[in-house]
Structure formats: C-alpha cells, structure tokens
Amino acid sequence: MKLLEALATTPGIPGREHRMRELIRKHTKGLFDEIIEDAMGSLICVRHPRGKDGKKKDVRDATKVMLASHMDQIGFMVKHIDDKGFVRVVPVGGFDTRNLFARLVTICPDPREPKKDITGVMNPSGKPIHIATEEEKKKIPDVGDFTIDLGMSADKVKKKVKIGDMAVLKAPVTEVGDTVVSQCLDNRIACWLAIRAMEMVKETGHDCEIHCVFTVQEEVGLRGALTSAYAVKPDIGIGIDTTLCVDTPGVPDDLRTTKQGDGAALTCMDSSVINDYDLIEEFEAVAKKHKIKYQRSILARGGTDSGAIQRAAAGTRTLTFSCPTRYIHTVTEMIHKDDMHACRDLLAAWLAQVK
Numbered sequence: 285m286k287l288l289e290a291l292a293t294t295p296g297i298p299g300r301e302h303r304m305r306e307l308i309r310k311h312t313k314g315l316f317d318e319i320i321e322d323a324m325g326s327l328i329c330v331r332h333p334r335g336k337d338g339k340k341k342d343v344r345d346a347t348k349v350m351l352a353s354h355m356d357q358i359g360f361m362v363k364h365i366d367d368k369g370f371v372r373v374v375p376v377g378g379f380d381t382r383n384l385f386a387r388l389v390t391i392c393p394d395p396r397e398p399k400k401d402i403t404g405v406m407n408p409s410g411k412p413i414h415i416a417t418e419e420e421k422k423k424i425p426d427v428g429d430f431t432i433d434l435g436m437s438a439d440k441v442k443k444k445v446k447i448g449d450m451a452v453l454k455a456p457v458t459e460v461g462d463t464v465v466s467q468c469l470d471n472r473i474a475c476w477l478a479i480r481a482m483e484m485v486k487e488t489g490h491d492c493e494i495h496c497v498f499t500v501q502e503e504v505g506l507r508g509a510l511t512s513a514y515a516v517k518p519d520i521g522i523g524i525d526t527t528l529c530v531d532t533p534g535v536p537d538d539l540r541t542t543k544q545g546d547g548a549a550l551t552c553m554d555s556s557v558i559n560d561y562d563l564i565e566e567f568e569a570v571a572k573k574h575k576i577k578y579q580r581s582i583l584a585r586g587g588t589d590s591g592a593i594q595r596a597a598a599g600t601r602t603l604t605f606s607c608p609t610r611y612i613h614t615v616t617e618m619i620h621k622d623d624m625h626a627c628r629d630l631l632a633a634w635l636a637q638v639k
C-alpha cells in the first residue's frame with residue numbers, strides 16, 4: 285500500500301512527469317540492468333534474462349517484451365490569471381466536468397519541487413444555487429468555466445504561478461471495504477503492477493528480455509508509448525492500464541465492460557487496437573494453470589498504449605492487460621484488492637514462462 289500511495293499522490297500530468305520518474309527510480313533499485321530516459325521523458329528500464337539465482341542467462345535471440353505503464357495522469361495547465369487572482373486552466377486529458385465541482389486542487393509551479401506546491405479550490409464560475417435561475421442550474425460547465433481560488437491577492441498569485449504550470453486534483457488514497465480508492469489509479473496502478481511483477485520475476489527467473497517502460501503523455505494520445513516502442517522494437521508489447529468497470533447501478537449489464545472481483549482483464553479490443561489472438565489465449569492458459577482469476581473484455585471507446593506499440597516500426601504483437609476500475613477519471617477511482625493481486629500474479633507468471 286505504501287508504494288501505491290506514493291504513486292497515486294505524486295502529481296504528474298502529461299509532459300510534467302518529473303516527480304514520477306524520480307519516484308520510480310527510487311523504488312526499482314536493483315531490479316534493472318539499465319534505465320534509459322528517452323527524449324520525451326519515458327523511462328525505459330531493461331532487465332536481461334536472468335535465472336533464479338539472479339545470474340545473467342545466456343539466451344540467444346531472447347524475446348523482447350515491452351511492458352508499458354503510462355505514468356501521467358489527467359490534470360490541467362494554468363492558462364490565465366485574472367486581475368483578482370483567479371486562475372483558469374485548460375484540461376490535459378479527458379475530464380467529466382460534472383466531477384469537478386468544489387474540489388481541492390494542487391498547483392505545482394515547479395514540476396521537480398514539491399515544496400513550491402500551492403493548494404487551491406476549484407469551482408465553476410457563476411452564481412451559487414441560492415441565487416441561480418432554473419436555467420443556470422441546468423447548465424453543465426466546460427473546464428474553461430472553472431476557476432481556481434488560491435486565497436491570495438492577485439499580486440501574490442502572479443508572483444507564484446505562471447502560464448503552463450501543472451495543476452492536479454487533490455484527494456487521498458483510502459481503503460474502502462476490500463477496495464482501494466484514489467484519484468489517478470489510472471494509471472498509477474499499472475506502475476505499481478509493473479514494479480511488483482518485476483519483483484516476482486526476479487525471484488523466479490525469466491528467459492525473455494524485459495523492457496519495462498513507464499511512458500509519458502498517454503492521456504493526450506498515447507504519445508510516449510509510440511516513441512519508446514520505436515526505441516525498444518519489442519517482439520511483444522503489453523499495455524498495462526485500467527479499464528472501465530461499470531457493474532454499478534444505472535448501467536445495463538452488456539455495457540459493464542468488466543466485473544469487479546472477477547480478476548485481471550484481457551482486453552480483446554478498444555478503439556486504438558485489436559489485440560493479438562494467440563497472446564490472449566496464452567495469458568488465459570497461464571491463468572488457468574496458476575488458478576488466477578481473469579476475464580475477457582472489450583472497451584467500446586478509448587485507447588491505451590498498446591494501440592501505439594502495435595503500430596510502431598514494422599508492428600508488434602500486443603495485448604492490453606487491464607485492471608477493472610470503477611468510477612474512472614474521478615477522484616474516487618476504485619479497485620478491488622483481489623483484482624490488483626490477480627493482475628500482478630498473472631503478469632509475473634506470464635513473464636516467467638515466455639521463451
């Protein structure tokens with residue numbers, strides 16, 4: 285939980301993943317043979333084939349596996365500060381504005397330095413319910429209608445905040461029943477899964493060459509995964525991400541995508557990719573052998589890193605490996621612990637058997 289908590293409370297919008305890189309480097313000491321930071325900022329962490337004893341294995345033409353966990357989160361960039369000191373932002377990634385009312389936010393004037401972070405309050409501009417007309421109450425605002433109040437004079441705000449600064453929603457990581465709830469489990473859960481699965485294959489040994497990539501700028505169009513896939517040129521690419529779990533009231537069963545507690549989701553397709561048929565079957569066979577819960581899924585709309593990896597260079601066999609998540613893109617993203625563990629165990633078991 286400590287690692288997941290650190291990952292989910294460290295700000296990093298697309299293009300401002302500086303603190304995430306530092307955090308991941310800190311928590312992966314001894315796991316990788318080399319760590320390369322590419323021009324866009326993705327971290328490419330390589331582990332050569334190794335036995336149980338940790339010794340390098342001499343595998344000829346080892347299969348190159350790329351795991352892609354995007355480390356960015358949806359957030360905002362400051363676009364304007366008005367004469368009263370109210371801050372306006374643009375979204376970086378897809379927000380449902382109905383979830384943005386009355387939120388605490390953090391503005392990060394320095395992507396590297398948490399000490400300079402400033403807390404603010406986000407609300408839509410306009411009248412409160414007491415004095416709003418019926419027409420005004422019905423309106424769903426755009427992100428551009430929201431302002432951030434930093435509780436300071438305009439002069440003070442302008443000294444501390446500038447155009448292009450990162451802003452993120454502020455919410456804690458909380459255990460609720462058998463689940464974990466937080467903002468940006470999309471996609472810090474995948475960073476957690478990749479690190480934990482690597483720790484497990486370190487113990488079992490593996491014949492494949494693993495390129496564990498923490499990609500940037502996924503939320504604005506799978507950008508970092510594309511460039512890092514060109515750098516790695518993998519034989520197999522696994523995009524690790526959250527997927528919809530709308531097994532909740534008000535949604536018909538055929539739209540639920542996944543079911544909470546039913547295990548790791550093997551996504552057959554989404555709008556960015558149709559995944560490799562044999563890979564899906566291979567994961568299923570490994571899951572059955574190790575008695576790990578899994579489910580197949582299809583995401584009607586939305587893309588993931590595997591969509592970019594599949595089409596990089598001369599093409600790659602891919603699978604989208606998903607963790608069922610309720611309330612995605614809100615500050616209460618919810619994941620069942622059994623699903624977290626099923627994802628981790630299945631990923632590790634699959635890596636350990638790749639020839």
Ligand SMILES: [Zn+2]
Nearest residue numbers: 470471525526
């Ligand atoms: Zn995601």
